[in-house]
Amino acid sequence: MIRLYNLRKIYRTGQVETTAIANANLRIDPGEFVAITGPSGSGKTTLLTILGLLDSPTEGQYYFLDEEVSKLTEKRRADLRRRNIGFVFQNFNLINQLTAYENIELPLLHMGIASSQRKDMVMAVMDKLRITTRRNHYPQQLSGGQQQRVAVARAVVGNQRVILADEPTGNLDSRNGEEVMELLARLNEDGTTVVMVTHSTEYASWANRVVQLFDGHVTNENILEGKRSVSELS
């Protein structure tokens, strides 16, 4: 699903060059749950923006769904992103002027799905994530956990194949954090590929593979045999 070959990302600010990703090689298959960990400044977020087609690498190749995407136009990347990738952020990134329902509906609008079908899809995902009662609330009227659930709903409402999550539990207390992890795991079990950046080894243990970054290099890849799962919880 995702393959990176010799990927480099260099930022230039005036005379200063900073290598954010150095020579990364990575392969993520459909249905995997991958956690990316590493200290601050190790390049986790940069890697996620490249995987999410929000930024292009300076060098190297990136195959997304077997298509080389590192040199695609902004418009083409937007198309690919819209259909295939859902994002979940540490700070939720919901639009404050729209209700929970309207926030979730947003990707469907951009996909051009008809109104009645949109309604069905949004209601289905809200139901699945148990936020139906909050449909008319604005983000600032919701708790952190509820906001993140809305964000997750938005990420999967269009049946996206990959979820890219950047510290999805970072702003949540442990109970809410657990709940969000549980959601991601359940989605993964249903077939969605999940790539999650996290600091926490505890949350990383939900993944079936952990990729460690240090100063822009992939230093270690561990396959977790004893992965936690939703069935285990229940």
Next chain:
Amino acid sequence: MKTFWKGRGVFRSYLKTIFRNISGSKIYFFINVAGLCIGFTIFTLIVLYVLNELNYDTFNKKADRIYRVVELQKSPGGQVQRVAITMPALGPALQSEFPEIASTVRLIPWPTVLCHSGDRRFYENKLTFADSTIFDIFTFHFIEGNEAKALNDPYSVVIDQTTAARYFGKQNPIGKFITVDADFGQNAFQVTGVVQDFPRNSHLTFNMIASLNTLQNKNSPFIGWADNDVVTYILLNRANRFESVQRKLPEFMATNLPTDLWKGLEIYMQPLKDIHLYSGEILYQVNHNMGNIDTVRLFSLIAFFVIFLACINFVNLTTARSTIRAREVGIRKLLGSYHSHLIYQFIGESIVISFVALLLSLPLVEAFLPTFNSMMRGRIIVSYDNQLPFLLGLCAVALVVGLVAGIYPAFYLSSFRSADLLKGRFGSSKRGILLRKILTTLQFAIAIGLVTATIIVIMQMNFIYDKPLGFNKRGLMYIPLRDTKSRSKIPVLREKLLEDPNILAVSAGELTGSGTTQGKISVPGPGGGSLRIVRESFVDYGYVQTMGMKIVEGRSFSRDRLSDSSSVVVNETMANSFSWKDPIGKKIETANGPTFMIIGVIKDFNYFSLREKVDPLVMWLHPNRCQYLLIRLASRGRSSSIRYVKTTWNALLPSHPFEYSFLSNYLDKQYGSERESEHLLIMFSLVAVLVACLGLFGLTMHTTEQRIKEIGIRKVLGASIADIVLMLSRETIWLVLIACMAAWPVAYYFMARWLNGFAYRIDLTPLTFISSGVLVFTIAMLTLSFQAINAGLSNPAKALRYE
């Protein structure tokens, strides 16, 4: 179909964010809408005025082919003047000479006369004598009578509906008579036609048109080439014949004109549509409500400025507050919105705001129109026939304004990258900040420029009002003498009126020293030279004393010397133009023969507007041609004196309605158009400064919000309120200084040009410019300091806690 659905859903979602954004930041929305709304209100008012000015005389169906003949008179001294009067023989000669000319008409607008029919008596000031061709050339709508024959016979008159109703009520006026008490005697004119009232946006106004041949008997001054006293209009066969006729005019003049009378005279054709706005330099003209193209241009520029200032507010506030919108942009892009969609969204948002502002401005325009119109002396005629094109035009302007104001913010906002969402780094870019500084400086520069112009206009107008004119304008009452009968009563009126101790002097003559006629004189004997054109003034005994003028050499007319009827008094300019060392006793000769001796030289005085220099002037003792009875009143007991004058007048002239005014009022009217521009300029400058300050208010509010943490930290570290205020205003001080540097030279250039239109003008001093800068700066600081002081007073702990 799919794209339509898709577009509709996305569009609705955009609309939702737009409206919810608005309700979340009401004050900024208010500033944007209020600025644009004020802009549209001023713009619409000015457009109404400009359209009205540009459409003068266009109701004439043949307007494209009608021209007025203007004479270019060159004096031996090399001075050139343009006059809109011509010789009576010119029109017919032009028509017989040029096949390109379809028709010509001569008009003689008559001074106010007393007219009556039965017991209904009125003073008429819109009586014009005209050739019967007037109806072929100008557009009239006949209600009664035959257009082709109406003015064929002497003593025929065509009147308008209002006049018909005044004299005859509901009776049919055709065939009835109106008696005119004119100089040439009391004559009855038969009504041969009734026309609809002439439109107001015409440089000519009529309510009675009498046949010109009434005046053309053998000794009349209204025939031949000797006099210069009729207005001539030409109708061409085709509009494109203008060049060919104009080219042949010099040759025509050379062959047809008696050169001894009119040496150096040229004529040219002025298009009818230019008469209203392009006739400032033309003398002796009939030009009702004359306009000025410079004023039209100035106001158009102001209209543009005010809208532009509001657009700047919009751009500044939107880009300044972009960080707040940046997240929305990032999320939308992340979810697959195209860059172009976002541009449409933001431009759409600014167009919506622009239309809201336009909509709100319409009732404001309605509300202010009467005030504005009364400032323009009732000139603006809002026609409800063609409102739709006008409204569509306004909508087009709102669309353009929305685009102009929205395009930069749209590109700026939509360029935020969604990758930054992950990194949490949205901030104002340097580019955005620099642009805001440039635009704010531009706003200040425009405001300072307008304020400078306003101060200079006010100073110049005050200078004119207060300038000594060479006569005493205070306390001088005048009564028009409209016919021979009233003029014959001058001696007895004087005798009776002087019995009142508060009446200091009584005489008769011209109001400001000169009427509207020119004469031609020469100096007899060797070295006298050819005929020269001079201004004529006809006065009675005691004129110089009553007007408070000054004799610098010789004496004025005296009752004790019978020979004074063949004497003249001249002004200093006249004496200087002949380089006479001792003018007293010199002789001058008029074109038709008699010789006069100069007995006195009078100190120069201004008879027209101070835009013009003083010309050579000759004063004749000629009570029968005096236009006004002049009464000098003491400052005490004025109202009882006026009552006494009225009683005396009514006793001596019972058939002549009593009417009077004061010279100072008359002079104020001379500067009506300048007064008008002055008032409007003050109003518009205030509005421009207001709009600029509105923007400044919004920007400061935003900056203060953004820097609330910095202010808190500084206060914790010991900064005083004054430090905080200075910190927040330092930038504005610099911007105003830069704006001054940019605005002053431009204002200097244009105002020096404007002042050059005045023969007597103020000098431009640095103080004028500095004071405008200080004024704008003070207003800006007042706007700022409210929020700066508030920020200075706020509790730092609170600011830091909530960060």
